[in-house]
Amino acid sequence: MNRFDIDDDLVRTLVREQHADLAGLDLRPVDGGWDNQMWRLGDELAVRMPRTEQAPSLLRNEHRWMPELGPRLPLPVPVPVRVGEPSARFPRPWTITTWVPGEPADRTPVTRGGPAADSLAEFLRLLHREAPAEAPVKPHRGVPLAAVTSHFESSADAVGGLDGELRAVWDEAVAAPEWQGPPVWLHSDLHPANVVVADGTLAGVVDFGDLCAGDPATDLAAAWLLLPAGADLRLLHGYAHADEAMIRRARGWAVLRGMNLLAIGRAGDRGLPGGKVTWGPAGRATLDRVRASWRKAGLPR
Known part of the structure; x- marks a missing residue:
């Protein structure tokens, strides 16, 4: 993945040249970001630089x-206002x-599970409404899990393999009936770095860069x-709307995404480019929660 850094002076110059009415606002960098670096611009705006x-x-x-899509959603989301x-x-x-x-x-992390779940x-x-025909489609998001088996195996290798329980969760997810409804709008990248907590x-x-249409699981x-x-x-x-098959598929996606977080976190622990040290604990916690859910009596299996 080809990356390069952008500094404060460049961002200030670009804002001044292309959006002069905003040039007087305070500009300060924000930690985080994967594909984009971000700066706060005043109190109500942010600059995202690819x-x-x-x-x-x-x-x-x-x-x-x-x-x-943004105005119909019940939680605050970033809406582009300038290009x-x-x-x-x-x-x-x-x-x-x-x-x-x-x-x-x-x-x-979220600590008040009930309000957050609600x-x-x-x-x-409200997001998962039928998407129009021109909605984007992603090859590794919203698709049948069988289509991402090679990605799953490479992710498992990256974290040193999976235990039997998580393998069983994945196998059940792949074997579950596929989504039969119309493709719906998906965020498709709902991991801890892409939500904010207060x-x-x-x-x-x-x-929402990976917004696409597909299976709500x-x-x-x-x-x-x-x-x-x-x-x-x-x-x-x-x-x-979550039936047994959807829950099984959702658990499978959680295993895959948890492994991805864990692998990226390990890269950060080793100081490798692109690593995120905060993502490793989030990935481990995800896999632990999947195991606990799968074991719990009375849940769909």
């Missing part, structure tokens, strides 16, 4: 769809969006990725 090859397409995806055009100073498009206050959940269930019910519960959802993996142990059932019951 630093990977795929980042411009993700920003275009957000700019196309979030003004339409920065490629120039001699910076050869890629960039955006200015609304700022969503809160702390990323990979640094400040908020997330409502968010997903007062122990969800305060917003960010980073992809997003329901958030029951184990985002919520503390024991809150998964409250989310699944509150969502109301």
Whole structure:
């Protein structure tokens, strides 16, 4: 993945040249980000600068769809308000969006599981509407789990293999009946770094670059990725449309995403480029919660 860094002076210059009416606002960098580096711009805005090859397409995806989808969602989300055009100073498009206050959940996890489960269930019910034919499709998001088996195996290798329980969860997920409904809108990247927390519960959802259409079970993996142990059932019951097959598929997605977080966290522990030290604990916690859910008597198996 080709990355490069952008400094404060460049961002200030670009804002001044292309959006002069905003140039007087305070600019300060924000830690985090994967495909994009981010700066606060005043109290209500953020500048997102792409630093990977795929980042411009993700920003275009957000700019196309979030003004339409954002207003119907019950949690705060970033909505693009300005576009920065490629120039001699910076050869890629960039955006200015609304700022969503809160702390990323990979640094400040959700502690009030009940309220968070209720908020997330409502968010997903309202997001998961039938998507139009022109909605984006992602090869590793929202698809049947059998289509990502090679990705699963490479992820398992990256974390040193899986125990028998997690393998059983995955096998049950792959064997579950596939989604038969129409493709619905998905965030598709609901992991702890892409939500923010305040007062122990969800305060917003960010980073919609991977927004796409597909199987809602992809997003329901958030029951184990985002919520503390024991809150998964409250989310699944509150969502109301989660049958046994969907829950099995959702657990499978949670195993896959948990492994990805763990692998990226290990890279950060070793000081490797692209590693995120806060993601490792989030990945381990996800896998622990999946195991506990799978073991619990009375849950669909």
